[in-house]
Amino acid sequence: MHTSRNPRRRTLITLTALAVTASLTATACGGDSDAATTADGKAKVTVLRSNGAIFEPLYIAQDQGYFKAAGLDVTIKAGAQDTSQNAPSVLNGEAQFAMTDSSGFLKGAAQDMPIRIVTGLQSATTQTDPTDGLLVKKDSAIESFKDLEGKTVGISALGGTIQFICEYLVQKAGGDPTKVKFVALPTTSLTDAATSGKTDAVYSFGPFYFAAKDSGLRSVGNGMNDVPGIVQGVLFSSQEYLSKNADTAKKFIDAVAKAIAYANAHPDAVKAIDKKYTEVPDDFIDAHDINHYDKNLDTTVMRTVITKMHEFDLLDNEPKDDAIYWDQAPTTAGE
Known part of the structure; x- marks a missing residue:
């Protein structure tokens, strides 16, 4: 059990060390080279999911054949318990995409890690009951x-x-x-x-x-x-991978977008995934509504999060938007 009133200093030291290690590993391995492909020409992609929730659209994209139709061979793996620690795996090429929450991503962005959000998965909304x-x-x-x-x-x-x-x-x-x-x-x-x-x-x-x-x-x-609009789950990648594999990355987030729409329309499919990949009893899952998924990233709310995290001493600095979002990410500016 880790205890802290304010974990910023420990977190920043850890992230800095991880960034250096990831950079050295990527250099030793030649960095993010051209994406690997299967024998039939599909681009191989590994994505690290969270261990708790909001990962359901990834499995739906797999199960419904959206990834396959996009020419992708996707492997989904459970990532770190603290999803902000998935960044080194993305930077050293072990995975091409990973999940985290908005604040988890910002911890890396504030340390100038070359990572960018490619899509949202879920944002808070008053249109549904709390989850x-x-x-x-x-x-x-x-x-x-x-x-x-x-x-x-x-x-x-x-x-x-x-x-x-x-x-x-x-x-x-x-x-x-x-x-x-x-x-x-x-x-x-x-x-x-x-x-x-x-x-x-x-x-x-x-x-x-x-x-x-x-x-x-x-x-x-x-x-x-x-706090309507706060992004609860995102997928991110390395800036280098995105610059070299923009077409593959766009196909990936488009497939996830289709899965998000499917998930919102088919709660039973979401519940089936929860039964398989969480430790919650089936009867609890059956008795409750699913999350509402959303690909859009509200940059206005994100800016409020950044400002307040810095105020609370959870961020060392306030990263600018061009250090946060991929230029093809589905962003929107709320009121």
Whole structure:
């Protein structure tokens, strides 16, 4: 279990070391050379997914043949528990694309890693019920995010979107984010941590969030839906790979876009994937709505996230847009 009120310094040191290692590895291997292909000419692509949620469109693109139709031979692998640590694998060519959340990506961008977001997977919206959020025991005295002052909150990874959203909502409620203690726990252990009293609260998501509520935990607020437009899941690649393989990358994100549309229209397909790749019981998955997926990247909300993360000392600097998005990524400027 990792514990930190403010993990920025440790995170930045780790990311810098990883960036140097990845750069040296890429150089030794010749960098991102032309993409490998199968015997029948399909471009080989490896993508690292998250371990918790929002990865469902990747498997749908595989199952529905969207990747194959685009001339791609795609391998999907589980990435790091802290998805911000997937960047070195992309930089050294072990994978061509990887998942993370917006804040996880920004930690790398703030360290000048040559990576770019290629597409969104999910963003918060008030059009659907929350699929993530803060959870406490029913008899907890915590009624708002302000009440987290002096408390311990369990999250899946330090310094990412979940820690940011907690600090942002604490501040929005009139509290002091510096007075909240965060501990990193495996996603599958969050419910038990809150139920047993190991932590005062936890922040969970996807099927794990619903399972926690069904087990008796109480939600506080509306999770990321309280910040509409915040990007909860993205796919990114290395700048070098994108410059050399733009056609392949465009085919990849177009296939994912088709899968996103299919996922939103076919909840049973999403639930089948959750049953296969998560540890949540089937009956919990069947009883709840799926996430709403969205390829679009709201650059206005992202800029707010960047500014606030810097204010909260979660980012060393504020990366500019041209250091964040691939020029063919589906961006939009919200109000």
